[in-house]
């Protein structure tokens with residue numbers, strides 16, 4: 001039998017993110033995140049009991065900021081829960097690389113040449129491009145897809161995951 005993150009009915013989109021019982025055991029590990037652009041690294045306890053840890057969320061929003069424009073917004077915290085579920089699934093000690101989170105219009109326009117969508121979910125703080133060291137992105141992408149949260153894109157070196165209201169998948173192998 002699986003448990004949800006226990007965040008209550010108000011967080012119902014999270015109810016689709018099932019954690020194995022082992023993830024809810026006393027040995028809760030922190031979410032380990034790394035920003036390869038700024039080289040910042042944090043280990044955060046996302047939850048305090050069954051509630052979000054607001055201080056941890058502040059760190060997460062900061063790590064997801066548009067580092068080029070030095071701007072941050074409140075990103076969708078379901079992304080952080082999903083990253084945590086992914087971390088637990090692959091059981092890695094190394095931090096998850098947050099390659100791209102929130103993007104200002106300026107940054108998104110700049111990235112258009114390298115494939116950023118004009119109406120990118122990154123503009124809304126609802127998307128993250130990430131990679132797990134030592135894990136093939138297609139394996140991560142397929143697992144992210146299985147969570148059924150929204151959009152998932154598989155790229156050669158990372159996975160895009162977003163919380164748009166519909167399930168959309170792209171990239172080789174999805």
Ligand SMILES: [Zn+2]
Pocket residue numbers: 100122127128129160161
């Ligand atoms: Zn993306």
